[in-house]
Amino acid sequence: MVSILNTIDTGHEDMIHCAEVDYYGLRLATCSSDNSVKIFDIKNGAQSLAADLKGHGGPVWQCCWAHPRFGNILATCSYDRKVIIWREQNDWIKWYEYSNHESSVNSVAFAPPEFGLILACGSSDGSISILTCNTESGQWDYKKISNAHTIGCNAVNFCPSTVPEPAFDQRGVGTKGSYGVKRLVSGGCDNLVKIWKEDGDRWVEENRLEAHSDWVRDVAWAPSVGLPKTQLASCSQDRRVIIWSSDDLVNWSSTVLHTFDDVLWNVSWSLTGNILAVSGGDNKVSLWRENNEGQWSMISEDASAPTSTNALSEQRTL
Template sequence: MAQVISNSGHDDMIHDAVLDYYGRRLATCSSDKTIKIFEVDGDQHRLQETLKGHEGAVWCVSWAHPKFGTLLASSSYDGRVHIYRESPSTLPSTPATWSQVFASTLHTASVNMVSWAPPDLGCLLACASSDGQVSVLEFRDNQWGHTIFQAHGMGVNAVSWAPSGGLPGAIARKAGSDGQTGGVRRFVTGGSDNEVKVWQWDGQQSTYTQMLSLPDGHTDWVRDVAWSPTLLSKTYIASASQDKSVKIWTSTNPGDISSWQLATTLRDFGDAVLWRVSWSLSGNVLAVSGSDGKVSLWKENLKGTWECVREITE
């Protein structure tokens, strides 16, 4: 019988909590080295599964698009990335089962974040590590492959994919006769070298190459980055930093290095170190959270000025 749970069931601090594509499942992860999956029904949560296997704190969980099945990726202080899959039950009376289908051991230090690419680019998972490298795992031809490259000298804290459709205002192109999608594989990373960098897939070199380091950047560690998910008239990248500021860059043509400009620096956060930035699905509202437990929502007005439209406190 479903019941409201007053606590998470974790034995230590929770680091991430993410709803799946349909909003019916909640995955949480913790310093207790476990991941818990809850079924969500209105305001009720029912624990469905506890996933084990990591040997350190689990920092991040991320659901793949449902076109690839029910896949959940996790990253941990143990330097590993795990991918779990739910298999439907064969009998109506028995529950579905979860199993670990892949473990990446490419990194030599904590993996701080994992992020799935837009689904029309393929089954791609970017992983940001304190060893300074980014790896991109790809499931093709029934097996997992990878690309790994040096990204930030002092460690990578965050990664976020660009929307796949190309130019802002454009509709994503359909796959060509060769089955390849028309979208561009591109993402942004934030590092402990205070830099925010944009990367793009180079098919000739079979790796991701740095397009640019965004101008007028931070003066301390970059804790999070977020590329706006919707192709509006402009595309936006936001970053949150240990320097207690959020920066927002814009471009009307993301493939043109010279088109990226710093639009604004938000500093109205008191003494809070800023941990996370996240765009709404519509791509025009930015949520910012920090060490003070507050979440603020920011929106650009008609004059191009970003203003706080709401603040949520615990």
């Protein structure tokens, strides 16, 4: 069973929608419907408030840390249609504010650091923005995938940089291709999971994966650990988690991990990619592992403390 190692009293005045530990496991960021973002030092089992960030004008749905090679950087997104990138320079400051969405911004995710300082943002206006920072000048630029999902985009996540690009020789035989192709997976209110690929100066839809019968609430690309296949997970209001697998990034197969008793909000892989965590409206967090025969089984479940529903438990359109 999962055991609780530590409990943190955040002092938030409303529902917490996201809690993210940084790369080294030394800091915790939380965001809430009280419009605030908080950062805690959590070294050696102790906890202290390092920053209380005010800048959003609505509930803050999600936060995510950049890789520490770029410094201490945190991105947050909100119902106020904004994405804010915070940076620590002695104190925490608002480094960049992006406000080019027409509705709530529901999800943010940094790209693998090998690609540079890049952030994807998914919005209820149906579009996905890709923000790129010139780390020498500190200036940000953006590209937009318009109409990425009908009604709205609920989740975005990047493909690991170590997944090879399929290539073919002159006979049309598949070979190992080059590394470092930027890909992005998204989930939306159209019940679809979509895979996007950077093609020159634009992003194009490479695959659309259809199996869910209700809104897709979260997507997560599994870390690449040298396995011959690529995997990603999606969860939905249809109460199912689906594992998508591919040997060539072209043809994808789907496996229903489990049908749960309530709507699902989050899926998250372990660093080694062999364990998947699932949470949802039943206030439980369960861990799942795949055996050598490709069958998934639950290895642990924690229902000792209620978990807040994901930010996407509410319709967020303006």
